[in-house]
Amino acid sequence: MTQTDAPLTGHKLIHSYLKTLDASPGVYRMLDEQMRVLYVGKARNLKNRVSNYARPTGHSGRIARMISETRSMMFLTTATETEALLLEQNLIKQLKPKYNVLLRDDKSFPNILVAKDHAFPQIRKHRGAKKTKGSYYGPFASAGAVNRTLNQLQRVFLLRDCSDSTYEGRTRPCLNYQIKRCSAPCVGKISQDDYAASVRDAEKFLSGKTTGIQERLADEMAKASEAMEFERAAAMRDRIRALTQVQTAQGINPRGVSEADVIALHMDGGQACVQVFFIRANQNWGNRDYYPRLAADVSETEVMEAFLGQFYDTKEPPKQVILSHGVENEDLLLDALSQKAGRKVDIIVPQRGEKMDLVAGAARNARESLARKMAESATQGKLLKGLAEAFDLDAPPQRVEVYDNSHIQGAHAVGAMIVAGPEGFMKNSYRKFNIRGEELTPGDDFGMMKEVLKRRFKRLLKEDPDRSKGDWPDLLLIDGGAGQVSAVREIMEDMGVGDIPMVGVAKGLDRDAGKEEFHRTGKQVMALRHNDPVLYFVQRMRDEAHRFAIGTHRAKRSKAVGVTPLDDVPGVGARRKKALLMHFGSAKAVGRANLADLKAVEGISEAMAQTIYDFFHEK
Structure with a gap:
C-alpha cells in the first residue's frame, strides 16, 4: 500500500498510516520525495513498530533525520516473522537504502570438490552452484586457503587435479607424478581400489579424522619394509611426514569446536569491521574481514543482526555461529538459519573457555584491521582531493x-x-x-x-x-x-x-x-x-x-587453447578427438576427409563417421 499526502511530512505522515495497519508481521519501507528508499525494516507487529516512528520526540539523531526526510511509506505483510526477516534482508541488498547497515562485499566462498563423476575422482577448487556430482568441503575464506589445503592433500594422498580431458589424453605420467604429488591413475600406476582408498582417506582428513589415516600409513610402511619393498616403504614414510607437517601447522585449531563461524565486530569513529573465521572439521580454514556501510548512531547489536541476515542470505550456516555481540531478534535469526541449513543451528555469545578465546582472537583482528583501514582511508581521501584539484573537478570523486x-x-x-x-x-x-x-x-x-x-x-x-x-x-x-x-x-x-x-x-x-x-x-x-x-x-x-x-x-x-571444431561434433569426446587428430593430423584434415577415410579410424563406427561427415559438410 502506498499513500502520499503533500501537506504531511515526517512523523505526522507516518502517523496517518496507523489507521490502515494491523498487528501482522511484515516489512516497511520509508521513501523520500524522489521515491528513493531511505530505510527498510521488519516488524513482528507492523502497527506497533510504525507507531514508534509516529512519536514527535525521543528518537536518536539518525532516526530523527530519517523521519524528517520521509515523504511516503510502503508496506508488505508476511505470513510469519521469520519470513519478514528474510524479506527485509533481501530488500536491503537489492535497494541499498541510505539508513540501513549494508554488507557491501558479498562474494561466494570457494570449496574443495571431490568429484564423483569419474572412476578416478578429481580433487579441485570449486566456486558457485554445487551442480557437479561429488562431495563438497568448505567454505574456505579465500582461494589461497583452498590452494594450500589442496597442496597438502596432494602431498599426502596423491590425488589427481587434472581435468577429465587432460586425464583421457595422457600416455605417460605428468610432472606431478615425478614430484610425488599424484599417483598417476591416468597411465595405470595405481589400481582403482587403491585410488578409491586414498580418496576415502582424503575425505576423512577434510572431515577432521586424521588419526586412523596415520596409523594405516604406518602399518603399510612397516609391511613394505618387512617385504623389502623399500621404495614403497619410503613413499609411505614421505606421506606420513607430510601429514605430520600438516597437523603441526594446524596447531592453532580448536579441539572443542568442530564446525562453526566465529564472528567478531569492532566499531570506531562511525566505521565497523567484522571478522569471520571459518572452523570446519576442527580446522581453521581462514578468515575474511568485512567493512559494512553504516549510518550514524547504530548500535553493535543492530550491526551484528544486519550482518548475519545478509551474510547468510546466500551461504549455508554451520552448526554453530559464535558471536562477539548478541542480537535483538535471536529467535528469528535462529529460525531463519535453521530453516536454511535444514538442521538446528546454535547462536552462541561465549563468556568463557575455548569459544571465548576464539572470539577474542577474532575481535583483536577486527580491531587491528579497522585501524589499518581507517589509516588507508585517510590517505586515500587526500589522494582523491588531489585528483580533483589536478583535473579541475567540482569535488573529490567518490567513484x-x-x-x-x-x-x-x-x-x-x-x-x-x-x-x-x-x-x-x-x-x-x-x-x-x-x-x-x-x-x-x-x-x-x-x-x-x-x-x-x-x-x-x-x-x-x-x-x-x-x-x-x-x-x-x-x-x-x-x-x-x-x-x-x-x-x-x-x-x-x-x-x-x-x-x-x-x-x-x-x-x-x-x-x-x-x-x-x-x-x-x-x-x-x-x-x-x-x-x-x-x-x-x-x-x-x-x-x-x-x-x-x-x-x-x-x-x-x-x-x-586446444579448442577445435571437433569439440562441437555430437558424440566426439576426448578419446575419439585424439584418435581423429592422430590419424589425420589436424581438425581441418578431418573436415576434408571422405566417409570411407573416417570409417577407417580406430574407434569410429559407421554411424559416428556419418555424423562427423555431416557436421562438416552441412556447415
Whole structure:
C-alpha cells in the first residue's frame, strides 16, 4: 500500500498510516520525495513498530533525520516473522537504502570438490552452484586457503587435479607424478581400489579424522619394509611426514569446536569491521574481514543482526555461529538459519573457555584491521582531493572508473573496468567485457573502447537512471591519448552522459612511467610533476586496470587453447578427438576427409563417421 499526502511530512505522515495497519508481521519501507528508499525494516507487529516512528520526540539523531526526510511509506505483510526477516534482508541488498547497515562485499566462498563423476575422482577448487556430482568441503575464506589445503592433500594422498580431458589424453605420467604429488591413475600406476582408498582417506582428513589415516600409513610402511619393498616403504614414510607437517601447522585449531563461524565486530569513529573465521572439521580454514556501510548512531547489536541476515542470505550456516555481540531478534535469526541449513543451528555469545578465546582472537583482528583501514582511508581521501584539484573537478570523486583493453592482434579481445574510491580499489565492482563487435577491425582499440563504454552506460541508464544508487562514476580514466578521448566522448554525448568528467592517460615521451600526459576534451594536454603523489595514484590505478585486463585476456585465451571444431561434433569426446587428430593430423584434415577415410579410424563406427561427415559438410 502506498499513500502520499503533500501537506504531511515526517512523523505526522507516518502517523496517518496507523489507521490502515494491523498487528501482522511484515516489512516497511520509508521513501523520500524522489521515491528513493531511505530505510527498510521488519516488524513482528507492523502497527506497533510504525507507531514508534509516529512519536514527535525521543528518537536518536539518525532516526530523527530519517523521519524528517520521509515523504511516503510502503508496506508488505508476511505470513510469519521469520519470513519478514528474510524479506527485509533481501530488500536491503537489492535497494541499498541510505539508513540501513549494508554488507557491501558479498562474494561466494570457494570449496574443495571431490568429484564423483569419474572412476578416478578429481580433487579441485570449486566456486558457485554445487551442480557437479561429488562431495563438497568448505567454505574456505579465500582461494589461497583452498590452494594450500589442496597442496597438502596432494602431498599426502596423491590425488589427481587434472581435468577429465587432460586425464583421457595422457600416455605417460605428468610432472606431478615425478614430484610425488599424484599417483598417476591416468597411465595405470595405481589400481582403482587403491585410488578409491586414498580418496576415502582424503575425505576423512577434510572431515577432521586424521588419526586412523596415520596409523594405516604406518602399518603399510612397516609391511613394505618387512617385504623389502623399500621404495614403497619410503613413499609411505614421505606421506606420513607430510601429514605430520600438516597437523603441526594446524596447531592453532580448536579441539572443542568442530564446525562453526566465529564472528567478531569492532566499531570506531562511525566505521565497523567484522571478522569471520571459518572452523570446519576442527580446522581453521581462514578468515575474511568485512567493512559494512553504516549510518550514524547504530548500535553493535543492530550491526551484528544486519550482518548475519545478509551474510547468510546466500551461504549455508554451520552448526554453530559464535558471536562477539548478541542480537535483538535471536529467535528469528535462529529460525531463519535453521530453516536454511535444514538442521538446528546454535547462536552462541561465549563468556568463557575455548569459544571465548576464539572470539577474542577474532575481535583483536577486527580491531587491528579497522585501524589499518581507517589509516588507508585517510590517505586515500587526500589522494582523491588531489585528483580533483589536478583535473579541475567540482569535488573529490567518490567513484573513479578506469578502462583498458587487452588482445593479441585483435584475437581474444577483452575490455576491463576497475573501480577506486575512498576505501581504495573496489574489487567487487570490477567488470570484464568480451568484445563482441564483429564489424571491428582486429586491433581497433578505438572501436573496442567505444563498445565497452557504450555497453557500460547502456546498463547504467537501464538499472539506475536517476543516478541514486552510487554506481555512477564521478571520473573516467581511459588508457590512451587524444584519439581515445575523442572516440569515448562521442559515445558519451550520444548517450546523454557527457557531463561525466573524463581523462585520457597517455604514456608520453619515450613511453616512460612518470612522463604521462593527460588529455581532456577542449583543454590543453597537461602533465603532473614526476614526484606528485597524485601521479603515482593515477599510475597505480592504470596499472591495476592493465593487470586486470591482461589476466582476463589470458584466461580467455587459455580456454581457447586446444579448442577445435571437433569439440562441437555430437558424440566426439576426448578419446575419439585424439584418435581423429592422430590419424589425420589436424581438425581441418578431418573436415576434408571422405566417409570411407573416417570409417577407417580406430574407434569410429559407421554411424559416428556419418555424423562427423555431416557436421562438416552441412556447415
